[in-house]
Amino acid sequence: MISMAQAFKNFWRNYLNFTGTATRAEYWWMTLYLIIFFIFWIPATTMIIIASPAHSNINFTSFWQIFTHSSLLTMIWIFLTVAVFVALAIPSLSLNVRRYRDTGLNEILVWLIFILTIIFHFYSPNDNAYVRVLPTIVTVITFILTILPTKFLSKVKILGRTH
Template sequence: MTMGAAFKSFWKNYFNFTGTATRAEYWWMVLLGSILTILWIVATIFFAVVAGLSPIQENLNIWHWLMTLSGGLIAWLVISALIFLAVLIPALSLEVRRIRDTGLNAVLVWIVFAIDILSDGFGSNGALNDIVSLLILLIMVFPTDKLANVRMIGKNQR
């Protein structure tokens, strides 16, 4: 699968939480997402510098900060938030489909997915989050149906 095919599949399977996604489909989108995120961060820093925002100011609260933003930067942040929301559902769908492709049974797919989402929500501090991240990484690199016949966790085992 090429990056272009993975990109098409990403958008085609917007709400598909029941299918599967190959390693290539998943990792091409991770690579593309990483590249686009780096470009977005650079562009955001550029817009902030052009707008004259200083990251270090004394007694600056969120309301004062929002009132000092330029219209262009506000538009950039709104567009960024909309793009994030548009990509959120297919990204979650892709993750679930990739976990399903490894051969885990249906219940464990959703348990692994929930643990991943919850561990991300509690910040990146602590060994538990590191262990969860490593577990998710290992699951994501397994080939298709690698876990299908593993006792108690595979989809072919009851």
């Protein structure tokens, strides 16, 4: 079994590796690390924005208003938050793809799920109840894929890869 420290090293070592595999332990150790990290980062960001002197004077309706009407410290923190998000987003997506591949999922389906995940992270349907079900279905499928054992789907027709 892989340790949390080794999972962290692999996460950064495989920053742009969308072709390898990632075990369940590697995936879930890194997920736990990211959850713990964001449990502290998000409240810190919220407190810094609320503590900003401009916060009480303006009714913020957009990210741009928060950014342009804040103190220098707040703007630096927001910039750092965006940089951290971008720095973590790419290897997180890479880790997901490697985890899907580890389950033995067919390469076409790996990339289809990857693309759907990206689309539904940036597209939030709110007008049609039937359309809102699709992101939920993709989320459930991706969760199931992350808990499957290594090569679990490799012998399943249509879903798995046979090599």
